[in-house]
Amino acid sequence: MRRMERQPTHPGKIIREDYLKPLSMTINEFASVLGISRKTLSKIINERGAITPDMALRLSRAFNTTPDFWLNLQKNYDLWQAEHSSNEWQRVKPLSPQLIRSHL
Amino acid sequence: MRRMERQPTHPGKIIREDYLKPLSMTINEFASVLGISRKTLSKIINERGAITPDMALRLSRAFNTTPDFWLNLQKNYDLWQAEHSSNEWQRVKPLSPQLIRSHL
DNA sequence: TATATCTGTAACCCTACAGGTTACATTTGT
DNA sequence: ACAAATGTAACCTGTAGGGTTACAGATATA
Numbered sequence: 001m002r003r004m005e006r007q008p009t010h011p012g013k014i015i016r017e018d019y020l021k022p023l024s025m026t027i028n029e030f031a032s033v034l035g036i037s038r039k040t041l042s043k044i045i046n047e048r049g050a051i052t053p054d055m056a057l058r059l060s061r062a063f064n065t066t067p068d069f070w071l072n073l074q075k076n077y078d079l080w081q082a083e084h085s086s087n088e089w090q091r092v093k094p095l096s097p098q099l100i101r102s103h104l
Numbered sequence: 105m106r107r108m109e110r111q112p113t114h115p116g117k118i119i120r121e122d123y124l125k126p127l128s129m130t131i132n133e134f135a136s137v138l139g140i141s142r143k144t145l146s147k148i149i150n151e152r153g154a155i156t157p158d159m160a161l162r163l164s165r166a167f168n169t170t171p172d173f174w175l176n177l178q179k180n181y182d183l184w185q186a187e188h189s190s191n192e193w194q195r196v197k198p199l200s201p202q203l204i205r206s207h208l
Numbered sequence: 209t210a211t212a213t214c215t216g217t218a219a220c221c222c223t224a225c226a227g228g229t230t231a232c233a234t235t236t237g238t
Numbered sequence: 239a240c241a242a243a244t245g246t247a248a249c250c251t252g253t254a255g256g257g258t259t260a261c262a263g264a265t266a267t268a
Contacts, residue, residue, distance in 0.1 A: 022207040023199070026243060035195055040227055042245065052226070053179075053186035054193055061196035064204065067183055075157075075175050082157035089161035091139055094168055095127070103126040130214065141257055146216065156255070 008076040010047040019063060020045070034058045050074055112180040114151040123167060124149070138162045154178055 020030060031041040035058065043049030051059070051074040056067035082089075124134060135145040139162065147153030155163070155178040160171035186193075 018208070023203065027245095028243065033196065033199070035192065037228055038244085039229085039246085043226090046245075049226080053182045054190070055226095056183065057186060057193035058196045061193060062199055064198055064201065068179070071179050071183060075172075075179055078157045079160065079171055079175060082161055086158070088139065089158055089165060092137065092162045092165035095137070095166055097168065099127065100168065104122070131216095132214065142215085143217085143258085144256055147255090150216075153255080159255095 008080050009073065010077050011051045011070055011073040012044040012047045012049070014073060015059070016045050030062075033062055050078070112184050113177065114181055115155045115174055115177040116148040116151045116153070118177060119163070120149050134166075137166055154182070 019025070020027070027041055027045060028038055031038045034041065034055075036055070040049065044051065044055070051070045053067070053071065056070040056074075059065065059070050060067040123129070124131070131145055131149060132142055135142045138145065138159075140159070144153065148155065148159070155174045157171070157175065160174040160178075163169065163174050164171040
Protein backbone atom coordinates (compact mmCIF):
# COMPACT_ATOMS: atom_id res chain seq x y z
CA MET A 1 0.00 0.00 0.00
CA ARG A 2 2.44 2.59 -1.19
CA ARG A 3 0.72 5.91 -0.98
CA MET A 4 1.78 8.71 -3.28
CA GLU A 5 2.92 11.34 -0.82
CA ARG A 6 4.14 14.08 -3.03
CA GLN A 7 2.68 15.35 -6.25
CA PRO A 8 4.21 13.31 -9.07
CA THR A 9 6.47 15.09 -11.51
CA HIS A 10 4.69 16.48 -14.51
CA PRO A 11 5.93 15.03 -17.80
CA GLY A 12 6.54 18.55 -19.03
CA LYS A 13 9.19 19.03 -16.40
CA ILE A 14 11.00 15.92 -17.58
CA ILE A 15 11.00 17.18 -21.13
CA ARG A 16 12.22 20.56 -20.00
CA GLU A 17 14.88 19.52 -17.51
CA ASP A 18 16.09 16.21 -18.86
CA TYR A 19 15.91 16.81 -22.58
CA LEU A 20 15.52 20.34 -23.88
CA LYS A 21 17.92 21.97 -21.45
CA PRO A 22 20.76 19.43 -21.84
CA LEU A 23 20.32 19.47 -25.59
CA SER A 24 20.09 23.27 -25.69
CA MET A 25 17.05 22.91 -27.85
CA THR A 26 14.45 25.64 -28.21
CA ILE A 27 10.74 25.06 -27.94
CA ASN A 28 10.37 26.18 -31.52
CA GLU A 29 12.87 23.66 -32.75
CA PHE A 30 11.45 20.82 -30.76
CA ALA A 31 7.85 21.59 -31.66
CA SER A 32 8.96 21.37 -35.25
CA VAL A 33 10.66 18.04 -34.61
CA LEU A 34 7.49 16.68 -33.06
CA GLY A 35 5.34 18.06 -35.83
CA ILE A 36 3.10 20.01 -33.47
CA SER A 37 2.48 23.70 -32.80
CA ARG A 38 4.65 25.77 -30.50
CA LYS A 39 1.63 26.48 -28.37
CA THR A 40 0.87 22.84 -27.70
CA LEU A 41 4.44 22.09 -26.67
CA SER A 42 4.60 25.25 -24.58
CA LYS A 43 1.54 24.18 -22.62
CA ILE A 44 3.08 20.82 -21.86
CA ILE A 45 6.47 22.29 -20.96
CA ASN A 46 4.81 24.71 -18.59
CA GLU A 47 2.79 21.90 -17.06
CA ARG A 48 -0.57 23.15 -18.24
CA GLY A 49 -1.05 20.52 -20.90
CA ALA A 50 -1.19 16.73 -20.87
CA ILE A 51 0.66 14.00 -22.71
CA THR A 52 -1.88 12.39 -25.00
CA PRO A 53 -1.27 8.94 -26.48
CA ASP A 54 -0.39 10.57 -29.79
CA MET A 55 2.07 12.88 -28.08
CA ALA A 56 3.62 9.95 -26.22
CA LEU A 57 4.24 8.24 -29.55
CA ARG A 58 5.92 11.36 -30.92
CA LEU A 59 8.11 11.77 -27.85
CA SER A 60 9.07 8.12 -27.94
CA ARG A 61 10.21 8.54 -31.54
CA ALA A 62 12.18 11.70 -30.89
CA PHE A 63 13.94 10.53 -27.74
CA ASN A 64 14.10 6.81 -28.42
CA THR A 65 12.06 5.96 -25.36
CA THR A 66 8.85 4.02 -24.91
CA PRO A 67 5.47 5.68 -25.21
CA ASP A 68 4.60 3.99 -21.93
CA PHE A 69 7.25 5.96 -20.14
CA TRP A 70 5.49 9.20 -20.99
CA LEU A 71 1.99 7.90 -20.48
CA ASN A 72 2.90 6.51 -17.09
CA LEU A 73 4.21 9.89 -16.00
CA GLN A 74 0.95 11.44 -17.12
CA LYS A 75 -1.14 8.71 -15.52
CA ASN A 76 0.56 9.14 -12.15
CA TYR A 77 0.14 12.87 -12.35
CA ASP A 78 -3.54 12.67 -13.30
CA LEU A 79 -4.28 10.11 -10.63
CA TRP A 80 -2.73 12.24 -7.94
CA GLN A 81 -4.78 15.19 -9.12
CA ALA A 82 -7.98 13.16 -9.07
CA GLU A 83 -7.22 11.85 -5.60
CA HIS A 84 -6.74 15.33 -4.24
CA SER A 85 -9.22 17.42 -6.18
CA SER A 86 -12.27 15.68 -4.73
CA ASN A 87 -13.32 13.30 -2.00
CA GLU A 88 -16.39 12.06 -3.82
CA TRP A 89 -14.76 8.78 -4.81
CA GLN A 90 -14.15 7.95 -1.16
CA ARG A 91 -17.90 7.67 -0.72
CA VAL A 92 -17.86 4.45 -2.74
CA LYS A 93 -18.52 1.56 -0.41
CA PRO A 94 -16.25 -1.42 -1.02
CA LEU A 95 -18.18 -4.55 -1.94
CA SER A 96 -18.03 -7.02 0.89
CA PRO A 97 -14.78 -9.00 0.74
CA GLN A 98 -16.72 -12.19 1.42
CA LEU A 99 -18.94 -11.57 -1.58
CA ILE A 100 -15.96 -11.00 -3.81
CA ARG A 101 -13.97 -13.90 -2.42
CA SER A 102 -16.80 -16.33 -2.88
CA HIS A 103 -17.32 -15.49 -6.54
CA LEU A 104 -13.99 -14.46 -8.01
CA MET B 105 10.79 -4.39 -27.94
CA ARG B 106 7.56 -6.18 -27.25
CA ARG B 107 5.07 -4.98 -29.79
CA MET B 108 1.41 -5.04 -28.96
CA GLU B 109 0.05 -7.43 -31.55
CA ARG B 110 -3.58 -7.66 -30.67
CA GLN B 111 -5.89 -4.93 -29.51
CA PRO B 112 -5.66 -4.75 -25.73
CA THR B 113 -8.71 -5.71 -23.74
CA HIS B 114 -11.01 -2.84 -22.95
CA PRO B 115 -11.44 -2.21 -19.22
CA GLY B 116 -15.19 -2.43 -19.70
CA LYS B 117 -14.88 -6.06 -20.67
CA ILE B 118 -12.98 -6.82 -17.47
CA ILE B 119 -15.69 -5.20 -15.41
CA ARG B 120 -18.35 -7.07 -17.29
CA GLU B 121 -16.78 -10.53 -17.45
CA ASP B 122 -14.69 -10.67 -14.30
CA TYR B 123 -16.88 -8.76 -11.88
CA LEU B 124 -20.48 -8.08 -12.77
CA LYS B 125 -21.21 -11.49 -14.26
CA PRO B 126 -19.66 -13.55 -11.46
CA LEU B 127 -21.30 -11.35 -8.86
CA SER B 128 -24.65 -11.41 -10.68
CA MET B 129 -24.81 -7.69 -10.28
CA THR B 130 -26.94 -5.45 -12.50
CA ILE B 131 -25.66 -2.33 -14.15
CA ASN B 132 -28.17 -0.33 -12.16
CA GLU B 133 -26.92 -1.71 -8.88
CA PHE B 134 -23.31 -1.21 -9.69
CA ALA B 135 -23.78 2.30 -11.05
CA SER B 136 -25.39 3.10 -7.74
CA VAL B 137 -22.48 1.56 -5.85
CA LEU B 138 -20.05 3.68 -7.83
CA GLY B 139 -22.15 6.79 -7.41
CA ILE B 140 -22.39 7.43 -11.14
CA SER B 141 -25.21 7.36 -13.68
CA ARG B 142 -26.35 4.20 -15.40
CA LYS B 143 -25.50 5.77 -18.72
CA THR B 144 -21.86 6.36 -17.82
CA LEU B 145 -21.38 2.82 -16.61
CA SER B 146 -23.23 1.41 -19.59
CA LYS B 147 -20.88 3.22 -21.95
CA ILE B 148 -17.86 1.77 -20.23
CA ILE B 149 -19.32 -1.73 -20.03
CA ASN B 150 -20.11 -1.65 -23.74
CA GLU B 151 -16.61 -0.40 -24.50
CA ARG B 152 -17.67 2.99 -25.72
CA GLY B 153 -16.46 4.93 -22.71
CA ALA B 154 -13.11 5.33 -21.00
CA ILE B 155 -11.86 4.83 -17.45
CA THR B 156 -11.05 8.28 -16.14
CA PRO B 157 -8.80 8.74 -13.08
CA ASP B 158 -11.87 9.45 -10.99
CA MET B 159 -13.55 6.29 -12.24
CA ALA B 160 -10.42 4.27 -11.53
CA LEU B 161 -10.54 5.47 -7.95
CA ARG B 162 -14.18 4.43 -7.64
CA LEU B 163 -13.51 1.01 -9.13
CA SER B 164 -10.53 0.49 -6.86
CA ARG B 165 -12.71 1.21 -3.84
CA ALA B 166 -15.52 -1.08 -4.92
CA PHE B 167 -13.37 -4.05 -5.92
CA ASN B 168 -10.46 -3.54 -3.57
CA THR B 169 -7.98 -3.19 -6.40
CA THR B 170 -5.52 -0.44 -7.29
CA PRO B 171 -6.55 2.52 -9.40
CA ASP B 172 -3.43 1.83 -11.45
CA PHE B 173 -4.79 -1.52 -12.53
CA TRP B 174 -7.72 0.16 -14.25
CA LEU B 175 -5.74 3.08 -15.59
CA ASN B 176 -3.13 0.77 -17.06
CA LEU B 177 -5.82 -1.15 -18.90
CA GLN B 178 -7.13 2.11 -20.29
CA LYS B 179 -3.66 3.37 -21.13
CA ASN B 180 -2.79 0.25 -23.09
CA TYR B 181 -6.07 0.42 -24.92
CA ASP B 182 -5.71 4.10 -25.78
CA LEU B 183 -2.11 3.68 -26.90
CA TRP B 184 -3.01 0.87 -29.23
CA GLN B 185 -5.78 2.99 -30.70
CA ALA B 186 -3.44 5.93 -31.22
CA GLU B 187 -0.83 3.72 -32.85
CA HIS B 188 -3.31 2.35 -35.33
CA SER B 189 -5.59 5.29 -36.01
CA SER B 190 -2.89 7.40 -37.64
CA ASN B 191 0.61 7.21 -39.03
CA GLU B 192 1.40 10.86 -38.46
CA TRP B 193 3.53 10.18 -35.40
CA GLN B 194 5.81 7.97 -37.46
CA ARG B 195 6.90 11.05 -39.33
CA VAL B 196 8.77 12.26 -36.25
CA LYS B 197 12.49 11.96 -36.92
CA PRO B 198 14.41 10.52 -33.98
CA LEU B 199 17.04 12.88 -32.64
CA SER B 200 20.47 11.61 -33.51
CA PRO B 201 21.57 9.00 -30.97
CA GLN B 202 25.01 10.62 -30.84
CA LEU B 203 23.46 13.94 -29.89
CA ILE B 204 21.43 12.36 -27.13
CA ARG B 205 24.26 10.17 -25.88
CA SER B 206 26.65 13.07 -25.63
CA HIS B 207 24.32 15.20 -23.53
CA LEU B 208 22.17 12.91 -21.39
C1' DT C 209 -50.56 -13.16 -19.22
C1' DA C 210 -49.60 -9.02 -17.07
C1' DT C 211 -46.47 -6.25 -14.59
C1' DA C 212 -42.06 -4.71 -13.19
C1' DT C 213 -37.18 -4.49 -13.99
C1' DC C 214 -33.16 -4.17 -16.70
C1' DT C 215 -30.83 -2.52 -20.65
C1' DG C 216 -29.08 0.00 -24.75
C1' DT C 217 -29.39 4.10 -26.79
C1' DA C 218 -30.75 8.57 -28.44
C1' DA C 219 -31.50 13.55 -27.61
C1' DC C 220 -30.23 17.38 -25.17
C1' DC C 221 -27.58 20.08 -21.77
C1' DC C 222 -23.11 21.83 -19.87
C1' DT C 223 -18.18 21.80 -19.10
C1' DA C 224 -13.59 20.83 -20.33
C1' DC C 225 -9.65 20.00 -23.08
C1' DA C 226 -6.63 18.98 -27.30
C1' DG C 227 -4.81 21.36 -30.98
C1' DG C 228 -4.51 24.83 -34.49
C1' DT C 229 -3.70 29.94 -36.06
C1' DT C 230 -2.83 34.67 -35.14
C1' DA C 231 -1.23 38.36 -32.43
C1' DC C 232 1.04 40.86 -28.75
C1' DA C 233 4.17 41.96 -24.94
C1' DT C 234 8.07 40.50 -22.63
C1' DT C 235 12.39 38.26 -22.07
C1' DT C 236 16.74 36.60 -23.68
C1' DG C 237 20.79 36.34 -26.33
C1' DT C 238 24.02 38.15 -29.60
C1' DA D 239 19.98 47.86 -30.36
C1' DC D 240 18.11 44.06 -32.83
C1' DA D 241 16.43 39.48 -33.59
C1' DA D 242 14.93 35.34 -31.68
C1' DA D 243 12.48 32.95 -28.20
C1' DT D 244 8.79 32.68 -25.14
C1' DG D 245 4.40 32.94 -22.50
C1' DT D 246 -0.05 33.85 -23.17
C1' DA D 247 -4.50 35.46 -24.73
C1' DA D 248 -8.26 35.26 -28.12
C1' DC D 249 -10.68 32.65 -31.16
C1' DC D 250 -11.95 28.48 -33.79
C1' DT D 251 -13.17 23.35 -34.36
C1' DG D 252 -13.74 18.80 -32.77
C1' DT D 253 -14.24 15.50 -29.29
C1' DA D 254 -15.25 13.69 -24.81
C1' DG D 255 -17.10 13.04 -19.99
C1' DG D 256 -21.07 13.20 -17.30
C1' DG D 257 -25.80 14.29 -16.11
C1' DT D 258 -31.06 13.90 -16.99
C1' DT D 259 -35.00 12.34 -19.47
C1' DA D 260 -37.35 9.29 -22.48
C1' DC D 261 -38.30 5.40 -25.30
C1' DA D 262 -38.24 0.59 -27.06
C1' DG D 263 -37.02 -3.98 -26.52
C1' DA D 264 -35.69 -7.76 -23.67
C1' DT D 265 -36.00 -10.40 -19.38
C1' DA D 266 -37.83 -11.98 -15.38
C1' DT D 267 -41.29 -12.81 -12.16
C1' DA D 268 -45.78 -12.85 -9.79
